[in-house]
Amino acid sequence: MNKNFEHSELRAIQYGCGKMGKLILRYLYEKGVTIVGAIDSNPSLIGQDIADLIGLEQKLGITISGNPEEVFAKQPADICIVAIGSLMTEMYPLLTIPLKYGVNTITTCEEAFFPWTTSPEFSKRLDSLAKDNYCTLTASGYQDVFWGNLITVLAGASHKIIAIEGQASYNIEDYGIALAKIHGVGLPSAEFAAKISQANILPTYMWNSNEWLAARLGLTVKNINQKITPVIAEQPTASRLLNRTIAAGECLGMTATIDLETNEGPIIQAKSTGKIYGPADQDTNNWTIKGQPDINVTITQPATVELTCATIVNRIPEIMVANPGFLTTHNWPSPSYRGRILPSYLPTK
Amino acid sequence: MNKNFEHSELRAIQYGCGKMGKLILRYLYEKGVTIVGAIDSNPSLIGQDIADLIGLEQKLGITISGNPEEVFAKQPADICIVAIGSLMTEMYPLLTIPLKYGVNTITTCEEAFFPWTTSPEFSKRLDSLAKDNYCTLTASGYQDVFWGNLITVLAGASHKIIAIEGQASYNIEDYGIALAKIHGVGLPSAEFAAKISQANILPTYMWNSNEWLAARLGLTVKNINQKITPVIAEQPTASRLLNRTIAAGECLGMTATIDLETNEGPIIQAKSTGKIYGPADQDTNNWTIKGQPDINVTITQPATVELTCATIVNRIPEIMVANPGFLTTHNWPSPSYRGRILPSYLPTK
Structure with a gap:
């Protein structure tokens, strides 16, 4: 359902609201993406409105949740940005969650950038899961x-x-x-x-x-x-x-x-x-x-951190039109500068 | 006829054999392109075998001609590389020659890199000529x-x-x-x-x-x-x-x-x-x-000169598969590194 763009906005869930996630949230917001969910395991962040996190005066009405399953079950979304860890062993179980709900996912996980040799088993399973749920997983960053x-x-x-x-x-x-x-x-x-x-x-x-x-x-x-x-x-x-x-x-x-x-x-x-x-x-x-x-x-x-977050956000339109599966960006065009990220020109999958 | 790749090699004519043209000829040769013609107006170059120009021991049997019309009329080719001048006023008449014979053309002419504002009339005419003859003109370089x-x-x-x-x-x-x-x-x-x-x-x-x-x-x-x-x-x-x-x-x-x-x-x-x-x-x-x-x-x-010539040669496969007309590279992918340039994988136009 979330692939049909019956809504007029691109809806994002941010999974991981630490240093990277916080900046990604601001970039998403400034580029016109609608933030519909935010998840973090850090107790000091749970319950915060994301407006406070990114420094807006008006609350956005989206608070950080500690329960990813609940967020995805309740809230349809077009894209999930996962900014948590660097290794596939650690990230595999977390990446399965948005995919299970058919949500396109991009992660900062550095190993996931090209994991075919270093984590073939996890990669294969994520690829199958994405295909089964008709969505795309990729990784990007600096x-x-x-x-x-x-x-x-x-x-x-x-x-x-x-x-x-x-x-x-x-x-x-x-x-x-x-x-x-x-x-x-x-x-x-x-x-x-x-x-x-x-x-x-x-x-x-x-x-x-x-x-x-x-x-x-x-x-x-x-x-x-x-x-x-x-x-x-x-x-x-x-x-x-x-x-x-x-x-x-x-x-x-x-x-x-x-x-x-x-x-x-x-x-x-x-x-x-x-x-x-x-x-x-x-x-x-x-x-x-x-x-x-x-x-x-x-x-x-x-500015490694800012460049990582901006690259991740600029990659979003390409994920939206990519084939289902776990795809690495090595045969995609290089990321493009995007003043806004709007769904109007994106075809459905 | 030269679009059908009934031959097994990519056939190039080098138009302009000065400092740039000489290096382009060597790069073409080393990448497996068959040089079938070479043109220059400099009397001291006319009649030279291109093997001498690029420093090969064995003659290649292709000598530099001072008569472009004769070369294109006699010799079918898949691509012409024009490395002569920088401005459209000067290059316009020369660029019409390969196009008239239906030969895809790439030029180092710097104005031709994006000439739509500075030379709209010449650009339009070259575009029509390329379309009429079912071939592509583009410009590239450093x-x-x-x-x-x-x-x-x-x-x-x-x-x-x-x-x-x-x-x-x-x-x-x-x-x-x-x-x-x-x-x-x-x-x-x-x-x-x-x-x-x-x-x-x-x-x-x-x-x-x-x-x-x-x-x-x-x-x-x-x-x-x-x-x-x-x-x-x-x-x-x-x-x-x-x-x-x-x-x-x-x-x-x-x-x-x-x-x-x-x-x-x-x-x-x-x-x-x-x-x-x-x-x-x-x-x-x-x-x-x-x-x-x-x-x-x-x-x-x-190394501006070498980088210009290498970029020109690496662009060739994209011209071969481009639509007919005068196209600028701003909506093409960036040039790719190519160890060899062979026609086997190129479709016909």
């Missing part, structure tokens, strides 16, 4: 543009690609405790070392993103390796997130280095560092396409 | 990616665009005498000033490119202004192209500043400087999307 389409657009001006090299960093302070844990923040360096082999099993953002990039370029993966190394504090570094100072010798975070070989020749080597920033640190995003000719791109001080 | 798709891809991660600001420079030494003339290279500064009002009538690369950018973003032009200012040599600067040293006080080239207002709100302001470089100068390409959030991109030392 990496969709800055580790993905930005590179493929520049590749379109290359005669011959030998290697693609990337380097990016993000501040764990900007995200949450869940992310800090995966990155080993605050561990004594000896303890991180002991856990490296275990951490190596988990895909890092760059892993999934580099597989996406290869697929987008029509390249097939021959071999992919991930190496995780700790970033050790050289001097005491205050963390708001941990509410303590990380001592010299403790972990600030980690660097993941991906080496991807393709059957076609070009290699992809990318390094992402997630850590608690010191006062002089900034987000970075630098890529080089080595070949004929070399192409070097730098994004200066990317 | 600006297709670096002043165009690069910006629109980043815009896809923006919540709100207030302004797009660009700054680019190129070395006139890399191009030719024709370009040097348009840029006032070597003129005494007083003489350039006298000619500014006249030069203002001619569209600069950035003008057409900014109109393309607005169209690509779905914005409509309310007002566009171009200001041309000379770049005066502060010290003597040697020019290989002019075969003399430009004295202090003479013009090294010019800066064109475009101010484009849209009916939808966002403005585009871009500045391109074309001049004879001193030893410390490098090509630059910097863009800022001002809005929520700001996005800053820098391409470090872009």
